[in-house]
Amino acid sequence: MKRIFLVALTLFTSLTTTSAFSAETVNIYSFRQPFLIEPILEQFTAETGIKTKVVFSKKGLIERLKREGKYSPADVVLTSNFNKLLQLKGEGLTQEIKSEQIDKNVPSQFRDEAGHWVALTKRARSLYVSKSSTLNTSTISYEDLSGEALSGKVCTRSGKHPYNLGLIASMIAHHGEAETETWLKGVKANLARKPQGNDRGQVKAIKEGLCEVSLGNSYYYGKMLTDENQKPWADAVNLVFPNQDNRGTHINVSGAVLTKYAPNKANAETLIAYLVGKSAQEQYASVNMEYPVNPSVKPSEMVLSWGEFKEDNISLTEVAKYREQALQLVDKVKFDL
C-alpha cells in the first residue's frame, strides 16, 4: 500500500510541482504589480544570492494562503494597503518577524506591536485640484468635499477601493459613524460622475474639465509627471495635502508579512529586513515616488518638491477597526451606484 501510494505520488508530483523548498529561495505572494517590485527584488538577489519567486494577483491571495494552510509555499505576502496587513494578521496567517534591523529602521507606529507586519512605504491620500480652481487649497480638508462649494465638481474611484475605504474608516475614527454617513452622502451628491476608473483617471478627468477636485494617492502625481502621455494631466492640477490646519492628511501604507508556515523563514526575514533597509527604501522612493518608512532615507527630489506636510498620526490599527463600517456606509448611501 505504502509503495503504491509513493509511486503514484512521485509520478504525479513530477508532473505538477516545482518545489517550494530550495535552500536559497524566498516565495512571495504579491498584491503589488511585478513591475513595481521587480527592480528591488533583482537588487536583493544580486546582494544576497537569494532568489525570489512571485505570484502576483490583486484578488484572492489571502483566501489561497488560508486554504493552503501549513503546506503553503508562500513565505512573504506583499500588500498595497494596511487593511490587508491587518486582515492577514487577523486571520492568523502571519508570524512574528524577528529582526533588529527592522526595529531600528521602522518607527513603531508603522509596525505591528507583536511584529506580525511591517509597513514598507507611506503614501498620502491627497487631493488633486485643478490649476484653474479658485478654491483656497491651503485650508482645504476632506470635510470640504461634501460642501456646497464643490457641488458637481468632485471625481473619485470606487468608494470600495481599499484606499478610499481607509480614508472613510479614518473619518469614522475621527467623527463617528453618523457624521461620516452625512459626509459621505454629501460627497456623493457632489460627484461629477459615477465613481469609476483609478486615481490617475480622475486627474485625467480634471484635465478634461469634467471635475475640479479628485481624491488620489500622492505617488501617482510623480508617476504621471514622468509618463509622456500622462504629463499633460498632471500639469493641469496641483497636488494638495488636505487638513493641514487640523489633524493632517490621511496616510496609507504598503507592507509585508511573514507567513505563519513560511518554509524559507530565514530568507524571508532577510528579505523583509532588506526592504526597509537603505537601498530598497531609496528605490521605493525614486522609482515609485512613495514616502520611505525608514526615517533615515529621504524622499526623492521630486517628492520633496511637493512640499512637507502634516500627517494624520492616528494609529493604523485604530483606523482598520472601522473598515467594515466604512464599507457598509458605502453600500448604504449607494456611493458607487
Added chain:
Amino acid sequence: MHLKFNRLTSASAFLALLIALPIFALLFTATTETGQSFEHIRDTVLADYIINTVLLMTLVGIIVTLIGVPLAWLIACCEFTGKHLFNWALVLPLAMPGYLIAYTYTDLLDYAGPLQTFLRNTFGWSSPDDYWFFEIRSLGGAAAMLSLVLFPYVYLMAKANFLNQNASLTLAARTLGYSPLKSFFSVSLPIAKNAIVAAISLVLMETIADFATVYYFAVNTLTTAVYDTWLGYYDLASAAKISMLMIVGVFALIILEHKTNKRGKDSNSAKMSVQPLSYKLTGRQNVFAFLFCSLIFVLGFAVPALTLLSYAIDYYQDVWSMDVIMYAWNSTYIAIAVAVISLLISLVINVSLRENKSLANKSWFNLANMGYAVPGTVLAIAVIIPFSGLDHWLNSTAESFDLEAPGLILSGTVVAIIFTHIVRFAAVANNNIKTNFQQLNKSYDWAAKSLGAKPNRLFRQVHWPLLKRSALVAGLLIFVESMKELPAALLLRPFDFETLPTYVFQFASDEQLEQAALGAILIVIVGLIPLIFINRSIEQKQN
C-alpha cells in the same frame, strides 16, 4: 472510443460530479458557514445589482440576436459582394476578450480620445458642456462591448443550422407564394430556433459571469456583489450565497432552453435534398448586406485589433522579450489540454444522455453545465476548496506512512488552472454537441441496433462520423475561450508562471494598455487560427 454502454451512466455521473465538485464546495460553504454581510447587502444594494444584471443580460441577448441571426442568414442563404470574406471574418471577434475590447473602446471614445477630440476641433466645442456624447462607461456600453465579442456564438450556431436546413422546405414555401422574408420567418427561423436559443443561452451565461468588463465600466452587477462580499466583507459564505443566486438564474436559462427545445423537436427530420438555398442579392439589398457585415466586422474586430496593433508597434521595444513567447506557449498548452479533456467528458455525458434520457442522465448533463455561469475568480476559489482539502489529505497520508510531505501538488499548479477552465467551459462542449446530436434522427440508432450493432460500434461507426465536426468546433471554441480566460490562471498559478492574459492584466489593470498591447495581440492571433478552422469546418459540413 471504447465505451461500455452499461457503464456509461456511471461514467457520466462520475464526470458530472467531478465537474460540479467546486460548485458543491461553494454550496457547502454557503450553507454551513454563517455570513453576516448577506443581510446588509440585501437590504442596501442587492436590488440594484439584480436589476443591472437582468438589464445587462436582456440587452446583450437582444443585441446578439439582432446581429447574429441576420448575419448567419445572409451568409448561409444569400449571395452578395464580399460574402466569402465576411463568412470567416465575422467569426474573428470571438478571439477578442471582452475586457480588451472594453479597454480599447474606452481609449477611443472617452473625452480625450481621438473621436471626441476630432469632433471638438471640427465644431469648435471646448468643454464637455458644449455637446452631448454617449458615455461608454455605462450599462449600455458594457452591453455593447459584450455583444460585439459574443455575437459570433449566435452567428456560428445559427449559420451551421441554416446551412444544414433542407432547402426544399423553404422552396416549397416560396412556391406557395411566400416572400423570402416571410419564408425566413415561417420556415427557416423556427427550424433554427433550437440552435439559436442554445447559442443565446451560452452568451447569457458568459454575460452573467463577466466581471472584468462591467468592473471597468463601473456597472455594478451580481458579480460585483460576489466580489464585494468576499473581498470587501471577507465573507466567503455570503459570496457563495450570491453565487448560488446566479446559478439559480442559470438553471432558469437551462429550463427555458429545454422548453423551446421540446417544442422544436425533430422539426428537421425530413432530410432529402441538401441543395443549399441561395438568394442572389442585387442593387440596394446587396449594398445593405455588404454594409451591415462590414459594420459589425469593423466594430467587433478591426477597430480594437488595429488599435492594439498600433500600440504594440509603438511600444514594441519597451515590452518585447522572449518571455512573451513562453507565456503564449503556457496559454496554448493549457488551452489544448482544456479543449481535449472537456470534449472527452462532454462526449461521454452526451452519449449517455442519448442512450437513456432518464432524469438521472439529464441531471448529470445539467450539472456539468453550471460552472459556466460562475465568475472566474469565484470558481477559482471554489476549486481551491476541494483541491487544498485533497492536498492536505495526501500530505497527512504521506506523513502517516513516514514519507516526506510532498507539499501542494494540486492547488497552485497548472493542474488546478486546467481543471478550473474545464469546469467553466464544459458547457460550451455540452451544448454544442447536444444540439448536433439532437439533429441526428433516432432512426439511425434504431436501424443500427436492429442490424445488431453494439452500442460501442453504434458510436464509432454511426454517431462519431456524424458528430466529428461539431465536436471539433466545440473543442476549438473551448480552446479560444480558454486562451482568453484570466481569473483562474491569475489566482491559481504556480510561482513565476505567466499566461498571456495574466501578463496583459498586470499592465492593463493599471490602465497601461499600451504596454499590454503586444500580449493582447498574441491572445487574439492564437485564437484566430482555430476560429478559421471552425468556420471552414462548418462550411464543409453542408457538402
